[in-house]
Amino acid sequence: MDRYRTPASFLLALGLCLAPPSFVMAADGGGPKIIYVVTDDQKLFAWEGNVLVYEFDMVSGRPGKETHPGVFHISRKYEDYTSKKYGSPMPYTMFFTLDGKAIHATKWATLRSYLHAYITESVGSHGCVGLTQEDAEEIFAWAPMHTRVVVLEEEPDE
Secondary structure, eight states: OTTOSSHHHHHHHHHHHHSOOOOEEOTTSOOEEEEEEETTTTEEEEEETTEEEEEEEOBOBOTTSOOOOEEEEOOEEESSOBOTTTOOBOSSEEEOSTTOOEEEEOTTHHHHHHHHHHTOGGGOBSSSEEEOHHHHHHHHHHOOTTOEEEEESSOOOO
16 A cells, blocks of 8 residues: 555545546547646646656645546636636636636746645645646647546556
């Protein structure tokens, strides 16, 4: 159990192994597209089959507004969106939870990612996954609707 920090992490990893396939295949047949969000490392990984396509710094939820582990799918996409709750612009938004968590562009994403991972979690988001404008635009164009999004606390060893 050393590689899993909590029982929930272990159960999530087990569920990923046992879950029926519901992948979005790449248009060119390159394999399923999957986005992994690793909150402890503040990293987003985009895989197409066995190929790592993108690795981005990101900022996730702060205490009380956590980005919770789980397996989700992109349910809505908006190139230009404004948060109804906070009034903040959210360019290149891809919603992946029913309660409004999304992957989107945010200001100071790289600096906030570093601070969140190494100094204080208080600079985190309201639960969304924040990327730089350029990174959010790239992943938005790459990921079609229903792409699987897996949120983990830590990156698995394999």
